[in-house]
Amino acid sequence: MLTTKASSRIKVYYEVTKPKIWYLLVFTAIGAAFTASNLYHIPISPLTWCLVIGSVIAGSASANTLTNYNDRDIDAIMERTKDRPIPSRRIFPAEKALYFGLILAAISLVSAFAINMWAGIFMAFGLADNILVYSKLLKRRSRTNIVLGGFSGGAPAMIGYVAVTTTGLWDLGLVMAGLVFVWIPMHIWSLTLHVKDDYNKVNVPMLTAVESEKTSVRVIAGTTLMMVLFSVIPFFMTGISGKHLFHEVYLYTAIVSGAIMIALSVWLLVKPSEKASWTLFKFSSPYLAILFIALMIDSTL
Ligand code: HEM
Numbered sequence: 001m002l003t004t005k006a007s008s009r010i011k012v013y014y015e016v017t018k019p020k021i022w023y024l025l026v027f028t029a030i031g032a033a034f035t036a037s038n039l040y041h042i043p044i045s046p047l048t049w050c051l052v053i054g055s056v057i058a059g060s061a062s063a064n065t066l067t068n069y070n071d072r073d074i075d076a077i078m079e080r081t082k083d084r085p086i087p088s089r090r091i092f093p094a095e096k097a098l099y100f101g102l103i104l105a106a107i108s109l110v111s112a113f114a115i116n117m118w119a120g121i122f123m124a125f126g127l128a129d130n131i132l133v134y135s136k137l138l139k140r141r142s143r144t145n146i147v148l149g150g151f152s153g154g155a156p157a158m159i160g161y162v163a164v165t166t167t168g169l170w171d172l173g174l175v176m177a178g179l180v181f182v183w184i185p186m187h188i189w190s191l192t193l194h195v196k197d198d199y200n201k202v203n204v205p206m207l208t209a210v211e212s213e214k215t216s217v218r219v220i221a222g223t224t225l226m227m228v229l230f231s232v233i234p235f236f237m238t239g240i241s242g243k244h245l246f247h248e249v250y251l252y253t254a255i256v257s258g259a260i261m262i263a264l265s266v267w268l269l270v271k272p273s274e275k276a277s278w279t280l281f282k283f284s285s286p287y288l289a290i291l292f293i294a295l296m297i298d299s300t301l
């Protein structure tokens with residue numbers, strides 16, 4: 001039986017990994033693997049499932065922990081982040097989180113390379129892009145930080161895909177990873193518009209925190225439209241036999257859910273408000289999950 005102290009220690013190290021975020025990241029890896037396995041009729045062994053899910057949990061948790069460590073100075077100032085484990089000194093000294101994140105990174109790389117070389121390569125890429133390119137290099141310097149830093153978001157889907165197949169075309173894998181990549185700008189810029197004062201306090205040049213509200217809502221509406229247009233691409237993809245890979249189930253889901261996202265972005269465009277930007281942000285994660293659920297269901301038809 002764990003003592004209260006031990007369970008609270010586990011909870012705080014769980015919290016520093018930002019589980020709400022890696023739940024969805026892991027789900028995209030599961031969705032990509034499940035979809036590819038069905039479409040290519042390649043079974044996935046229980047061991048491979050464990051390695052895919054375990055490596056992406058460890059990798060995403062590592063990246064989130066290490067970026068939390070990296071941002072401990074600004075997180076202590078921003079309203080949204082000041083109660084996190086490191087700025088609130090519930091993990092102290094902060095280096096404990098650094099070592100925890102590095103151990104998770106090692107676990108994620110070992111387990112990804114145990115799947116195959118490509119899964120390991122995409123894991124290494126995801127870690128490097130999120131921790132070094134986004135958090136260390138661009139976040140505090142460039143308003144396009146989430147563009148180059150966004151590729152890491154597609155890494156879990158690619159890991160799930162290459163765990164099923166590393167031969168032949170990767171078009172389906174890249175499209176599923178692309179769904180995540182094109183979703184990121186709307187996802188983050190709707191939030192950073194909502195909390196722009198926080199970001200400006202710590203001089204992090206998130207695009208919709210430094211641009212005028214008029215420009216920001218236009219950019220968000222444009223990236224939402226781009227994402228919805230991209231989301232119908234899977235319906236037009238064909239396999240080696242020339243047959244469509246997906247059916248109307250995916251198409252109609254993408255259209256209906258996309259229409260809701262476009263309507264929310266038009267609401268923000270026409271009547272900019274904190275409520276509109278927050279609503280669009282809160283709908284963004286369920287929207288991405290719904291697209292992957294539709295891919296999974298459609299792949300069984
Ligand atoms: C460079 C890329 C990204 C950036 C900068 C970013 C940033 C953020 C930020 C600042 C939050 C709010 C966190 C908080 O206040 O606790 C957030 C929430 C979240 N992010 Fe992202 N994110 C990115 C990519 C992703 C990706 C790729 C996924 C998953 C596929 C994801 C999933 C989530 C989820 C599920 C939440 C919680 C949403 C909610 O509370 O409703 N994010 N993200």
Ligand SMILES: CC(C)=CCC/C(C)=C/CC/C(C)=C/COP(=O)(O)OP(=O)(O)O
Pocket residue numbers: 021025056059060061063064067068071081122123126127130135139152153155156
């Ligand atoms: C396979 C692999 C390792 C993939 C990693 C992908 C990954 C962890 C993506 C998450 C990106 C993300 C939520 C960044 C948070 O930005 P932020 O740190 O600016 O958010 P904050 O302001 O809330 O701290």
